[in-house]
Amino acid sequence: MVADRMTDEDTTVPQPTRRALLAGGAGIGVAAALAGQASAQGQALREFEGKTAFVTGAARGIGRACAEALAAGGANIILYDVAAQIAEVPYPLATAEDLAETKAAVEAMGVGCIDVTGDVRDFDAQRAAIQQGVDRFGSLDFVVANAGITQIGALEQFSEDELSLVIDINLKGVIKTIQAATPTLREQGAGRVILMSSVTGRIGSANFPVYGATKWAVIGLAKSTALALGPSGIRCNAVCPTLVRTGLLDNDYILSNLQPGTTLTFEQFNEAAKARHILPDVGLYEPSRIGDCVRFLCSETSSLISGDVFDVAAGANAQFPA
Ligand SMILES: NC(=O)c1ccc[n+]([C@@H]2O[C@H](COP(=O)([O-])OP(=O)(O)OC[C@H]3O[C@@H](n4cnc5c(N)ncnc54)[C@H](O)[C@@H]3O)[C@@H](O)[C@H]2O)c1
Numbered sequence: 268m269v270a271d272r273m274t275d276e277d278t279t280v281p282q283p284t285r286r287a288l289l290a291g292g293a294g295i296g297v298a299a300a301l302a303g304q305a306s307a308q309g310q311a312l313r314e315f316e317g318k319t320a321f322v323t324g325a326a327r328g329i330g331r332a333c334a335e336a337l338a339a340g341g342a343n344i345i346l347y348d349v350a351a352q353i354a355e356v357p358y359p360l361a362t363a364e365d366l367a368e369t370k371a372a373v374e375a376m377g378v379g380c381i382d383v384t385g386d387v388r389d390f391d392a393q394r395a396a397i398q399q400g401v402d403r404f405g406s407l408d409f410v411v412a413n414a415g416i417t418q419i420g421a422l423e424q425f426s427e428d429e430l431s432l433v434i435d436i437n438l439k440g441v442i443k444t445i446q447a448a449t450p451t452l453r454e455q456g457a458g459r460v461i462l463m464s465s466v467t468g469r470i471g472s473a474n475f476p477v478y479g480a481t482k483w484a485v486i487g488l489a490k491s492t493a494l495a496l497g498p499s500g501i502r503c504n505a506v507c508p509t510l511v512r513t514g515l516l517d518n519d520y521i522l523s524n525l526q527p528g529t530t531l532t533f534e535q536f537n538e539a540a541k542a543r544h545i546l547p548d549v550g551l552y553e554p555s556r557i558g559d560c561v562r563f564l565c566s567e568t569s570s571l572i573s574g575d576v577f578d579v580a581a582g583a584n585a586q587f588p589a
Pocket residue numbers: 323324325326327328329330347348349350351360361362385386387388413414415416417436440463464465466507508509510511512513514515516
């Protein structure tokens with residue numbers, strides 16, 4: 268993405284080479300120019316040096332990929348994840364080992380990392396995690412409200428408790444993440460907030476009616492947050508994945524409820540994903556694709572983009588209303 272925005276001005280590196288050649292100092296000039304080029308590329312690669320990101324649902328899947336993508340850009344990371352089973356959730360959530368693995372992967376990129384075990388339904392715990400990060404790293408620059416659970420089935424089948432569970436985590440949890448981060452972001456007068464929605468928040472879904480409703484709500488929340496915090500220099504956007512290769516989909520609960528009376532294999536599900544996507548041979552794709560999008564939305568390249576919705580949908584989104 269950074270390379271995409273290189274202009275003629277950015278490509279001035281070869282010029283000293285020509286000047287050096289004319290001056291007869293070819294060897295030294297070329298070496299200096301190449302060193303300059305490498306350093307410019309290095310700076311682009313570490314564009315988030317000294318910045319700090321708070322990522323929820325970071326122990327695995329898309330959250331881990333976002334943490335890794337921002338760490339690759341040089342950002343310090345506060346990982347936040349329940350990292351244990353929530354009894355009412357009917358498929359396995361991340362474990363303490365997953366969280367430790369993410370921390371190790373992030374630290375391997377040479378940045379600072381704090382891992383906090385906590386639930387997004389807990390405002391105080393999120394606030395404390397952010398404060399811990401600010402105390403250690405000095406700022407809060409990026410907030411990725413990613414934690415969420417899925418819920419499949421016909422609208423009329425869900426109990427009051429099941430409705431509360433998905434709404435409390437997917438909607439109220441995201442609201443609490445924004446609330447926990449806002450005082451620090453406002454004080455700094457800068458920041459980027461990214462909310463993880465879904466393509467089920469862009470079109471109706473008979474299979475995911477309540478989950479989908481929470482994701483529509485998250486898009487509304489992204490737009491309201493962009494309006495409310497924009498004057499303080501804070502941007503907010505929503506990202507909508509289609510079908511990503513994570514534990515949220517690769518589990519018996521999902522595979523046995525996608526089609527009535529049959530349990531799909533993950534490979535069959537992958538073929539169905541290919542049929543859904545318009546670009547050729549794109550099935551369930553890797554979470555790093557969402558990490559790349561989030562990295563772009565945190566970068567200066569996207570400095571005028573706020574209140575927007577980014578579908579990562581391999582062309583399936585071309586069928587959505589605008
Ligand atoms: N996988 C997909 O195809 C897909 C598609 C569209 C949107 N999404 C959204 O992307 C986000 C991440 O999904 P994923 O596919 O990586 O799922 P995942 O289940 O692999 O990861 C979700 C992470 O969130 C954590 N988590 C769940 N509930 C939590 C809570 N209450 N508090 C703190 N942490 C909690 C889990 O432990 C897990 O580490 C979710 O919001 C999901 O709705 C995923």
